[in-house]
Amino acid sequence: GENVEQHPSTLSVQEGDSAVIKCTYSDSASNYFPWYKQELGKRPQLIIDIRSNVGEKKDQRIAVTLNKTAKHFSLHITETQPEDSAVYFCAASKLGDYKLSFGAGTTVTVRA
Amino acid sequence: ETGVTQSPTHLIKTRGQQVTLRCSSQSGHNTVSWYQQALGQGPQFIFQYYREEENGRGNFPPRFSGLQFPNYSSELNVNALELDDSALYLCASRVGPMNTEAFFGQGTRLTVV
Numbered sequence: 001g002e003n004v005e006q007h008p009s010t011l012s013v014q015e016g017d018s019a020v021i022k023c024t025y026s027d028s029a030s031n032y033f034p035w036y037k038q039e040l041g042k043r044p045q046l047i048i049d050i051r052s053n054v055g056e057k058k059d060q061r062i063a064v065t066l067n068k069t070a071k072h073f074s075l076h077i078t079e080t081q082p083e084d085s086a087v088y089f090c091a092a093s094k095l096g097d098y099k100l101s102f103g104a105g106t107t108v109t110v111r112a
Numbered sequence: 113e114t115g116v117t118q119s120p121t122h123l124i125k126t127r128g129q130q131v132t133l134r135c136s137s138q139s140g141h142n143t144v145s146w147y148q149q150a151l152g153q154g155p156q157f158i159f160q161y162y163r164e165e166e167n168g169r170g171n172f173p174p175r176f177s178g179l180q181f182p183n184y185s186s187e188l189n190v191n192a193l194e195l196d197d198s199a200l201y202l203c204a205s206r207v208g209p210m211n212t213e214a215f216f217g218q219g220t221r222l223t224v225v
Contacts, residue, residue, distance in 0.1 A: 001171075032212040093212060098160060098206070098212065104153055
């Protein structure tokens, strides 16, 4: 089955700096890669996703890049703000198998 | 349009007991998946239901079972509870099995003592 690894497990950044989270996946058939943000005690919320026919996608301060050859994808948050503090999960899935395989999560802390 | 709702929010059970968790899918969504999220880990896929039938299952034993109803709401049943079943149980709904975007509920925190 699909194995998703996520690094780092914790990330502390100064407000205004950038944060980068990296994930690798094992199944070359995976073609959908969402990122979820989970604040303490709340539901995971989709913040951005990318499909395998696209190399990069951006939404305001958030961007995701995908390298299919290397089987890794990354989340970039620029100009971090205190409200960006949360646990971020990457995930992967493939057409015809709609389960999401999640990474272990990255706890991001933005220091004021 | 209503979101995904789960009940109860918290639950404490004794080892060996049985539990039923409930999920109401988002309006217009006919596919529901269940995930188990242990403390400090990412969610793990349990199974998925589409049009009242299970159409995908993760690496969970048969004592984890489910149902989906004609209104697309769903139940997760766990028999013979073990201490390791303590976790946050999340359900997620989709517009359909061909749609990949999943919307999660707030979860049910199950504690087995």
